[in-house]
Amino acid sequence: MTDIVPINLSDLVTPATPDQLLQTSLNIATDIGLPTTSWQAVQMIPDVIEVNATIAADYSTTVALMAQGGYASYAALMVDGEGQPITVWMTLIAHEWYNVTRAPSSFAAGPVSLSNALGVSHSYDPNNPLHFENLTTHATYTSVGTGSVAPSTTSTVNVQADVAGSGSTTGAGVTLSITTPLNGVTVSPLADALVGSDEESNAALLQRGQYKRATLCPISATDQPSPVPGGARGAYEYVAMTIPQAGSASAVPPYAVTSPITRATSQLNTGSGIVTVYIANASGAPSAPDVAAVDSAIQNLAVPECITVRTVAATVVQLDVTATVYIKTGTVGAADAATNILDDLSSYFASVPIGGYTTTAPNILPLIDIEDTIKQANANTIDVAMSVPAAPPSMSANGVPELGPGSTITVVFT
Secondary structure, three states, rough: OOOOOOOOOHOOOOOOOOHHHHHHHHHHHHHHHOOOOOOOOOHHHHHHHHHHHHHHHHHHHHHHHHHHOOHHHHHOOOOOOOOOOHHHHHHHHHHHOOOOOOOOOOOOOOEEEEEOOOOOOOEEEEOOOOEEEEEOOOOOEEOOOOEOOHHHOOOEEEEEEEEOHHHHOOOOOOOEEEOOOOOEEEEOOOOOOOOOOOOOHHHHHHHHHHOOOOHHOOOOOOOOOOOOOOHHHHHHHHHHHHHOOOOOOOOOOOOEEEEEEEEEEEOOOOOOOOOEEEEOOEEEOOOOOHHHHHHHHHHOOOOOOOOOOEEEOOOOEEOOOOEEEEEEEOOHHHHHHHHHHHHHHHHHHHHHOOEEEEOOOOOOOOOHHHHHHHOOOOOOOEEEEEOOHHHHHHEEEEEEEEEOOOOOEEEEOO
């Protein structure tokens, strides 16, 4: 039996180079009896043949791109002559094939706190706005709406980046420079990050379209092959975990959350026909605005007709850890060693999927994982004696663990 070899697009349509087409033209001329090895000094024929070869090569590239653009997975890989992604074609394909609209870039926006030491009010409006700059990244921002910086107090001004995209992001704790001269006014460090996002990439747009299509054929990964691993569940979870972060949540396009969703799982409520999608971020349960934003995105981007989906924040389960850790003398200080362990435990709990793991029992945290996390937190850790938890902690099907405030790490040097 002959093996079936997959056909690639390049097997069907490959653009020709000007040199290849020039040689083809010369070969044809030779075949019909025209001289191709010697030319009169004033003849334009060689130049005309070379020009036509260049034009034909451009058409050849266009034909290849048109063929490539007819297949969604290939369209996502299309690049122009400078190697930059061709987004317009993929935007059309995504809309026509999946009824999915590319998420546009977003502007970083949020509140900036200003302190006015003088007894003079400074007003601003769209015609006379306040301007700010991140002196490190040189991202600039402009005040939104109408208001005033009140005298002898602290005021909050909402700003928006002048240019959309991730380059407009400024992290929490950074102090913007106010470039509009205001006597007696100083800027406080940002309490919350101003976060902008880039336009959705071709690869992400393709994947989102494929996940949406999978909702029409919800075959699980354990059954027969599906367009997307996990079928419909994969679609809901993918949408939840790919919504960009911004200074404030948005339940309308472009969707945004204040803290990225890092974990998601979906469960079918038997007998009701309702699918519940549980979501969590790295810290645990998302805020109500973030849950609303995720739910809106799922409803509009991934839920097919006749299916009911609801989005719910995961339930945080606090787990205390008490352990005595034996470390070789001179490796690290006791306080630092304990801090390293608690930090690594927090990171481990933040990575645990919703509902925990199924090993010796469903929905648990294996003790060995907790012990290994403690052992790996510091070099030359010899042994760990863990008293709490004494048995694998149980999790609810929609629970996520969080390191409890009663956690105690005792370091003993040997």
